[in-house]
Amino acid sequence: MKIGIIGSGVVAQTLGSGFLKHGHAVVLGTRTASRLAEWATDHPTGRVGSFAEAAHFGELVVLAVRGQVAAEALRLAGAENFAAKPVIDATNPIADAPPIHGVLRFFTNLDESLMERLQHEFPGARLVKAFNSVGSACMVNPQFAGGRPTMFICGNDEEAKIAVRGLLDELGWETADMGRVEAARAIEPLCMLWCIPGLLHNDWSHAFKLLT
Ligand SMILES: NC(=O)c1ccc[n+]([C@@H]2O[C@H](COP(=O)([O-])OP(=O)(O)OC[C@H]3O[C@@H](n4cnc5c(N)ncnc54)[C@H](OP(=O)(O)O)[C@@H]3O)[C@@H](O)[C@H]2O)c1
Numbered sequence: 001m002k003i004g005i006i007g008s009g010v011v012a013q014t015l016g017s018g019f020l021k022h023g024h025a026v027v028l029g030t031r032t033a034s035r036l037a038e039w040a041t042d043h044p045t046g047r048v049g050s051f052a053e054a055a056h057f058g059e060l061v062v063l064a065v066r067g068q069v070a071a072e073a074l075r076l077a078g079a080e081n082f083a084a085k086p087v088i089d090a091t092n093p094i095a096d097a098p099p100i101h102g103v104l105r106f107f108t109n110l111d112e113s114l115m116e117r118l119q120h121e122f123p124g125a126r127l128v129k130a131f132n133s134v135g136s137a138c139m140v141n142p143q144f145a146g147g148r149p150t151m152f153i154c155g156n157d158e159e160a161k162i163a164v165r166g167l168l169d170e171l172g173w174e175t176a177d178m179g180r181v182e183a184a185r186a187i188e189p190l191c192m193l194w195c196i197p198g199l200l201h202n203d204w205s206h207a208f209k210l211l212t
Helices: 010-021 033-042 051-057 067-077 114-121 158-170 181-187 190-201
Strands: 002-006 025-029 047-049 060-063 086-089 126-129 150-153 174-177
Touching: 002 010, 002 051, 002 067, 010 025, 010 033, 025 051, 033 047, 047 051, 051 067, 060 067, 060 158, 067 114, 086 114, 086 158, 114 126, 114 181, 126 150, 126 158, 126 181, 150 158, 150 181, 158 174
Parallel strands: 002 025, 002 060, 025 047, 060 086, 086 126, 150 174
Antiparallel strands: none
């Protein structure tokens, strides 16, 4: 699959490397290509471009930028470049205010998630929340004694979620589909819960599993 990633941070780089490892074609998008010079050298089969070039390239697009600029990044990418495509939304609405006793602060509330805001502004995008509730070091084929961890996803488009489920399967995850975009109100705060052991005890190697 051709995958365009909007972002140059650790999440974009990690997922880009992971997708390349599994045989996909990847373009990473940034406003400043020099930020990705090392990644480009280490991954000669991957490519670097603008946000718009990455979005245009992808049959599937990943949004991996700071939550506060997520809408701005999609505007820069150009809605026409990701219209009707599955768009994995890995962002979290983390505010600038410092954590309180290890609990991150969000600029959203429990009645409106960041993904709902993005879906409202970009109705043509087939957004799927995924990869937001685990640290980058555990995103690609993580190894846990408890077996495959669970990625909670949501989104309004069933076909887009099937595509994302396929990628998650390759990257060593089981998928729990929590339904439509409003479920992001519950999935985004999983990031707060996931970060608490890290912020309190510098323990960042864990993931969620749904037991049934
Ligand atoms: N770090 C993790 O382990 C982790 C895990 C799960 C989810 N997440 C979420 O994933 C997202 C990405 O996290 P990250 O740590 O990889 O990167 P990040 O540092 O949060 O974001 C870097 C990206 O934001 C873009 N950006 C910054 N200011 C911008 C602006 N004014 N306009 C447009 N774009 C702007 C940068 O663009 P340029 O490329 O042009 O510099 C860069 O691509 C975040 O929402 C984060 O909450 C992070």
